[in-house]
Amino acid sequence: MSADRQVVYVLEVADRPGIMHSVAAVFAHRGLSMHALVADTGRKSPRILVVFEGTPRQQQLVEQVLARLHHVHQLRMLPASSPELRAFAVCRLLGPLPLLDEVLAQVDDDHATLSGRYAAVDAALEHLLQAGVVSDISRSLVAL
Secondary structure (H helix, E strand, O other), rough: OHHHHHHEEEEEEEOOHHHHHHHHHHHHHOOOOOOEEEEEOOOOOOOEEEEEEOHHHHHHHHEEEEEEOOEEEEEEEEEEEOOOOEEEEEEEEOOOOOOOOOOOOEEOOEEEEEEHHHHHHHHHHHHHHHHEEEEEEEEEEEOO
8 A cells, every 4th residue: 555645534423324334435436445444433423434545636536525424523634644543453473473663562372463553553564464474454443
């Protein structure tokens, strides 16, 4: 993934049935793929985070359409490198875990948990996958 082309939309939304479908439809109707769609319902105002990689024109178009959805109260578009984006990942270890820059790693038997800035965790996972050190990755994303 190209870090400069990847953004995260942070949507403050009404707690209404169908809002996730409406957000996903914005991408589907334009033939665009989301890299992740995360709902944070543990807040007073529910929040949806969408990771998207596209051209600046595509990013602007998606932002405009998302902002017009009826149950979206607030929308922010953040670059993937934004310090307010944090990630947490759990993965199965296939070999020894090397030292990782900017990522906190904890190893427990044959599993590792990684946490830190979203872009750093994403880059570390990509590196570990290419090196054949991890598999079965589950990750989550949070915007502060």
